[in-house]
Amino acid sequence: MEGDLPGVLSGEQIRARINGTPSLLTDWIDLDTQVQPNGVDLTLAEIHRYTGPGTVAQSNTRRVLPDLDQLYPGADGFFALDPGAYHVVYNEIVNLPIDLMALGRPRSTLNRSGVTINTAVWDAGYHGRSTSMFVVVNPFGFRIEPNARLLQLVFFGLSRAAAAGYEGIYQGENIRR
Numbered sequence: 475m476e477g478d479l480p481g482v483l484s485g486e487q488i489r490a491r492i493n494g495t496p497s498l499l500t501d502w503i504d505l506d507t508q509v510q511p512n513g514v515d516l517t518l519a520e521i522h523r524y525t526g527p528g529t530v531a532q533s534n535t536r537r538v539l540p541d542l543d544q545l546y547p548g549a550d551g552f553f554a555l556d557p558g559a560y561h562v563v564y565n566e567i568v569n570l571p572i573d574l575m576a577l578g579r580p581r582s583t584l585n586r587s588g589v590t591i592n593t594a595v596w597d598a599g600y601h602g603r604s605t606s607m608f609v610v611v612n613p614f615g616f617r618i619e620p621n622a623r624l625l626q627l628v629f630f631g632l633s634r635a636a637a638a639g640y641e642g643i644y645q646g647e648n649i650r651r
Contacts, residue, residue: 480631481630482629483512483574483628483631484511485512488509489509491574491629496569498571499569501566501603502566503517508623512628513627514629515581515624515625515627516566516578516624516625516626517622517623518619519562520544521544521561521562521563522545522562522563523560524541524560524561525542525543545560547619552618552619553620554617556610556615557612557613557615558610559607559609560607560609560610561605561608562591562605562606562607562624563605564605564606565603565621567601567602567603568601569601570600570601570639571598572598572639573598574598574631575596575598575629576596576627576628576630577627578593578606578625578627579626579628580624580625580626587612587616588613589611590609591608591625592606593606593607597639597640598636598639598640599638599639599640600640600644601646602646602648604644604647605648
């Protein structure tokens with residue numbers, strides 16, 4: 475978008491891109507809460523437990539993603555998670571143009587609670603409702619409510635737009651039709 479320079483986008487630049495066409499982010503819960511000075515918070519849509527092994531091979535044709543079982547909140551409206559690794563899906567759909575990439579970092583309250591999130595680079599051109607590994611390290615577990623803010627996505631302007639955007643198998647993932 476005109477006026478953006480290489481580097482981290484500010485909250486104002488993020489809002490302008492969200493309000494632009496195409497929108498940088500859709501399906502958000504509350505932009506006034508989610509947009510931060512240097513990123514946007516993504517919120518929890520689903521949590522899954524891993525129920526099988528995964529495989530990464532030299533060729534993507536031999537890749538195997540682990541089986542997952544979806545978890546549901548208890549009567550109190552919270553997920554009660556024991557220590558371990560989980561698979562989370564975000565509410566928001568991210569639409570990265572070819573002049574932006576993003577990195578996700580756990581919100582500091584998660585770290586202070588003995589929880590972290592691992593995620594990969596979000597390449598220029600990616601479009602989808604992404605997922606991450608959510609790890610509860612706290613030996614006493616962790617409770618979380620649906621739609622809670624989990625991850626701060628930080629957007630980086632590229633010094634030159636990518637010649638081609640992301641074309642991997644996760645393009646368009648988890649978009650409900």
